[in-house]
Structure formats: structure tokens, C-alpha cells
Amino acid sequence: MNPHFIFNVLNGIKALGNSGKTxxxxxxxxxxxxxxxxxxxxxxxxEISLKEEIESLKNYIELEQKMSSKTFEYHIITNLNNIDIEEILIPTMLMQPFIENAIKHGIQANQKGKITISFDVKHHFLNCSIVDSGIGIHQSKKEKINSNHDSLALKVSKERIQHLSMKNSFSIDEIVADSIIKGTKVWFKIPLKTDY
Known part of the structure; x- marks a missing residue:
């Protein structure tokens, strides 16, 4: 988790205290x-249960919504083929760096953004995706060059996924419709693991 996020939350808490919003x-x-x-x-x-992961993600995203100058909504969708959400196991903090990146670099400041997080069970794999309605990965990379941003968390997360799964199990693509960039989609799959 980015130290800048922690700093922002603590500053936000301080501001709420100073303004009397108890x-x-x-x-x-x-x-x-x-x-x-x-x-x-x-x-x-x-690893933790998918239920615990989703609860942590919701908490994180809702704090980002409160502290960020960017306005966005989020949705979490699960299609687990009748497997209980508490029985599916997922490595800890696997999704959060991609969501943080979508908020920080994808969502534009002057428009309402949208982030959709999906978990689908298919053919003994857990497919995970994060779709944002932002500026697209190529524009985001151009802006990162100018800001000297260090994306170590993303690199480590990609390596974790490749270690857990096989080749062709990770992708980041721009979403394009009618030649207009509509956002970015991060997708990966890991072997389905349950505790039953």
C-alpha cells in the first residue's frame, strides 16, 4: 500500500477533526x-478467503473515495459457479496495487470515473479483472514518465501472478470503442484454490 495514501488519510482525518465533522x-x-x-x-x-479480500478492497476503495480529489464509483461482481465466497482462497494484497493504479493514474480529475472489479470461476481458475473508465494505459504511461513515478508494486504483483499461474495469464489492455479510448482493463487468472 502506497505511503502517500496513508499520509492522505491521516491528513483527511485531521481536517475532519478541525472542521468539527465528528x-x-x-x-x-x-x-x-x-x-x-x-x-x-x-x-x-x-492466502485469505475471497470474502476477506473483497472486504479489505471495499474498505480501501471507500477510503480512497473520501480522500481523493477524483470522483468515482466502484462495483464488485462475483460469478463463482456456486462456490461459497468464504471457501475460495486468494493470495493477500494481489488486487490492491492494480486498483490503486486505476484510481491514481486512470481516473481523470474532472470526470466521474468508474471502476469494476470482477471475480469469475472458469475451468479451475479464478479470473480477476479491474476495469476503469480512465485515460488509458498509454496516456497514463506518458504522464508517469513526467512524474518519475515508481511502479514497483505493479511489477511485484505481475511477478506474483506469473509465479502462481502460467504464461498468458496476465494482460493489461486499453478499452477502445469507435476509435476512442474508454479505459483500461487489467486481467489475470490464478489456479482456483479452495479450503474444502
């Missing part, structure tokens, strides 16, 4: 403490 302050502190607790707890595990 109810929002308490909600934000609770969300942040739950997120930190889950990250610290899960960092000691190789």
Missing part, C-alpha cells in the same frame, strides 16, 4: 483502523 471523523477512523488491522493481519498469511 460523525464523519469517527466513521473514517473506524474504516482506516479496520483496513490497517486487516493488512497487518493478512500480511502474515500466504
Amino acid at each position: 460523525e464523519e471523523l469517527n466513521t473514517t477512523i473506524s474504516q482506516f483502523s479496520i483496513l490497517l488491522r486487516s493488512i497487518l493481519s493478512n500480511s502474515r498469511k500466504d
